[in-house]
Structure formats: structure tokens, C-alpha cells
Amino acid sequence: MKKTFLLLFWMTGAACVHAAPTPVAPDFTHLPPAVQKTIMEAKGDGKLLGIAKKTEDGGLVFDVKVTKNGKPGTFTVSTDGSVSRQKIALPETPAPVQKAIQGKTIDAKLGDITKVTDDGDVTYEVEITQGKRDRDFTLDEDGEVVSELVFMDELTVAVQKTINEKAAGAELGDITRTFQDGEPVYEVDITRAGRNRYFAVDLDGTLLGEQVFLSELSPAIQATIKTQITGAKLGDINKVFGDTVVYEAAMEKNGAVRTFTVDEDGDLLDIQLPLGETPPPVQKTIQEQAQGSSLDQITKIIAGDEITYQVDLTTNDQARTFYVTAKGDLLGMEIAITDAPMAVQQALQAQIGTADLEKVIKNVDEGKVSYQADMSVDGRPRTVIMDEEGKLIYEQEGVALVETPQPVQKTVQLKLGATQPSSITKTLEDGAVSYEVEWTKDGKAQSVTLDDKGEDVALENK
DSSP states (O other), X not given: XXXXXXXXXXXXXXXXXXXXXXXEOSOOTTSOHHHHHHHHHHXXXXXXXXXXXXXXXXXXXXXXXXXXXXXXXXXXXXXTSOEEEEEEOGGGSOXXXXXHHHHHTTXXXXXXXXXXXXXXXXXXXXXXXXXXXXXXXXXXXXXXXXXXXXXXXXXXXXXXXXXXXXXXXXXXXXXXXXXXXXXXXXXXXXXXXXXXXXXXXXXXXXXXXXXXXXXXXXXXXXXXXXXXXXXSEEEEEEEEESSSEEEEEEEEETTEEEEEEEETTSOEEEEEEOGGGSOHHHHHHHHHHTTTSEEEEEEEEEETTEEEXXXXXXXXXXXXXXXXXXXXXEEEXXXXXXXXXXXXXXXXXXXXXXXXXXXXXXXXXXXXXXEEEEEEETTEEEEEEEETTOOEEEEEEEOOXXXXXXXXXXXXXXXXXXXXXXXXXXXXXXXXXXXXEEEEETTEEEEEEEETTXXXXXXXXX
């Protein structure tokens, strides 16, 4: 099962070097006390067969083999005594996991089950044999599939076509189906010219991103990456395709994995930082806002001369996000809808209706407070912003052409001809409505912004 640690537009392959295990004598009295305690508890009245130490993601761990109740067992222990990987039997898994495994092994033979604990998150890696094929998949604690090994002949024609094009002249390795926002993404391992690489493809066959190497990048991008990894170990670099192309890289520094993003000009767009590397005013605000919470991640976001810090934390098992300026001013915070004033709650509920609410953000701009709700309507994004009295001051949503006014439809048809728009975004701001229409022609992305009378506000070739 592929070790994953870097979340980009897909879950990438392992960037950290895992050293080969070094055997340690079964006499483990020289190991850290926490490790000794875990081994003793796990072994019980059984027999210790062997211990091998290795480095994993920058930290020392111990692979332990024991026999208990006449059955062999293996697990991996960190220096703090926590068990990160442990082979277990089916009855030892939660009921939802058991049910999912049983459903997937109706016509297959069950192999090893490994319980994996990573920063408090627990998953179960399962190996099976189905016919003549060895397969594996990973389940979360609810029994939902996180990832699974798939084969070329099981994929859509569009996905196969992209894989064949990208893997031309290379040796094809594993294909792993993961899920992002509920949609399948295919991670493909290949070996070309002796180098292992990977790329990611969505269900439509669109290339989402691919692994690249430092020497393959422009001098400007190389220079920025080298500056950021001073005193650190460089991990994976991923070229990510979207509205623009960016390069997302991982590094290991002081025993922790950090990521950062660079654009095609070599400009740093964002970077993860520990609290101690943020300015004192930012630290103060973060510490005040994070009281009673677990601080998960701090990301420094650079937009020209403007710097913002995005802070992700967990409060009472709920993920929250807030933003801080370089001067330590609080910009906005993700909240529960019930934390908003009653007038705002009622107005937001009316706007949400049957939509799927994603998050509510309390924004603060020069002392003025507003409330933003991001939601999804039939798979299309929609955002509304209210003032403190519940008055709608901004609205943006994806719409279909037939949902726009007749003058807009007419202008779009005249400009695009037989070409279909790839997206239409309706925006209400300061009482004025506009429609941004995007399409692709001759391989170039284009857009036009129209008012509700269908008049061209701006035409921009991207």
C-alpha cells in the first residue's frame, strides 16, 4: 500500500526516504522506556521474535515481531511508544470495517489487515486475492474506501487513453483509485529512464498533475525551491494543472513535513510554517484564537505584497480555519452557523435551502463584520455574503446558460457560435448583476463578462 503524506490536488506518493530496517537483538532493555512498555503490553505472555529499527518520515521507529496465543503478529512502534502500524485479525476491526471487508471478499480470499494510525487518524489496509490478481484497498473507520488498487482493463476509455499517452515508453506500475471531494482520482506509477514517477488523472481522463524533478524545472523555479529547502530535505515536487500551472513541493525540516507552492515565474505563493516562525503579532493572535484547540497547520499565503496566514485547527473534533494579517489582525474565522447572529442565521438558512452547506466564515475587514456561506447546489458552487443584519451584500454561483436572462443568452450564442461554455458564474455585488462566461476555442481558454442586458463588460484571453 502506498505511503501518502502530501495532499495536493491528489494524494501523492511517498516523498520521505524510509531507510532499510536494521535488526536489533530481542533484548530490548536498551530501547526507549515508552517503546519497551508498548512491546511488553503487546507481547503479554507471548514470545518476542525480533525487532528492527528504521527511519520513517524523518523519525525512528521499530518493527516488532511477536507470537501471542500461538499466533505470529507484527507492529510498528514510534519512540513515544505509540503503535503506527499493526497487523490484526478481522474480528479486531470495527463493525463497519468488518462489513466492508466481508462485502469485498465475497469472491476473494482475505489476506493481511493492517491497522494504521497517523496523527490520530486510523485506517485499515487490506490485502486480498481475487482470481489470479492480488489487490489491496484502504478503509477508514466508517468502512468507506479511501483508496484501492485497480487495473487498466477496469478503467474508462478516457482514463485509459490518458494513461497510455503519459506512460508511453515507460514501464507501467500500480494504478490506485483515490477519492477527492467524492470524485475518483487515479494515481498512476510509472518508471521511465530508471526513475520512478507518478501522475494523476480524473474520471474524464483529464491530467490533474504529475511528479517532476528539480533538474527539469526552469532556473527561476529551481532557485526558489533551493532557497526554501535550505537546511531541509527535499521531497516530491508535483506539477499541478488548473486555471494556472503551479509547482507544489514537500520538504522535511526539523523532523516535520512542510509543503510550499511556486508559480511558473518562480514566485513563492504559499508555505507551511510552525508557529515559532510567524511574526510575534501573528503568534499572539493565533494563540488567543486557538485556546482550547489543537493547532493543525499554519500556511503563509503570499499575494504580491500582501501576506496572510491561514490557520487550521481542531476544536471539539470539529475542523476550523481562520485568517490573520501580517500585523496580527484577525481577518476571518470559520464558524458554526449557530454562532452567527440570529438575523444572519435566518437569512443564511433561507439562502441555503436544500443546498449542501460547506462552511460559514465570519469576515472582519477594517472593523466591519460580514458572514460568508459556501455551499453546493446540484454540484455547482454558490457563495453568499451577509452583513451583520442579515442583508445580502454579495452572491456568486455557477449557473446554466438557460438560467441567464435572454439578452445574456443571445450575446453568448453570438460570441461562441456552436461552442459550448465551460462555465458561467453569476455575481451580485453592490446591487449589480454580472455573468462571467468561460469557454475554450482553438485550445485557448477565453472569458467574457456580461451585464444583465447582455452587454460586454470585459473580454480577456487567458
